[in-house]
Amino acid sequence: IMGNYSSSWGEGDKKTNFEGLSIMTYDPMKKTYREWWFDSMAPKGEESQGQWVDAKTYVSESSRENMGQPYKGRFTTVIISPAKYTSKMEMDMGEGWTTTMEGTYTKEPVKKANK
Numbered sequence: 001i002m003g004n005y006s007s008s009w010g011e012g013d014k015k016t017n018f019e020g021l022s023i024m025t026y027d028p029m030k031k032t033y034r035e036w037w038f039d040s041m042a043p044k045g046e047e048s049q050g051q052w053v054d055a056k057t058y059v060s061e062s063s064r065e066n067m068g069q070p071y072k073g074r075f076t077t078v079i080i081s082p083a084k085y086t087s088k089m090e091m092d093m094g095e096g097w098t099t100t101m102e103g104t105y106t107k108e109p110v111k112k113a114n115k
Contacts, residue, residue, distance in 0.1 A: 003021070003024075004019075004020070005018075005019065006018065006019045007103070019040045021037070022035060027049075032051060035049070048061060048073065048075065056078055057079075059075070061073065072091065073089070075088070075090075083106060084106050088102045
């Protein structure tokens, strides 16, 4: 599964645009989902593994480094409807989980080409 994301926050001179790409697959040998995430803020990419914990909640975790310091990452997705979901990104640098980002994503309808 591939996903393309775009978002922005702030206004005027402080507006920040964000674009990302996700790739997800199921690894039958490890019995886990594997994901790769690339975005305009972390272009080198990140890899994580996760599971569905119930019918609407997916949780993935990873281990990586930030400026030489190891930390854990956790990403939780909750499906609200077929066209809407929430997500929360957290990190633990050895002192417990801290939320670093929360958002709600809405699928845009496909635009029909003019004839």
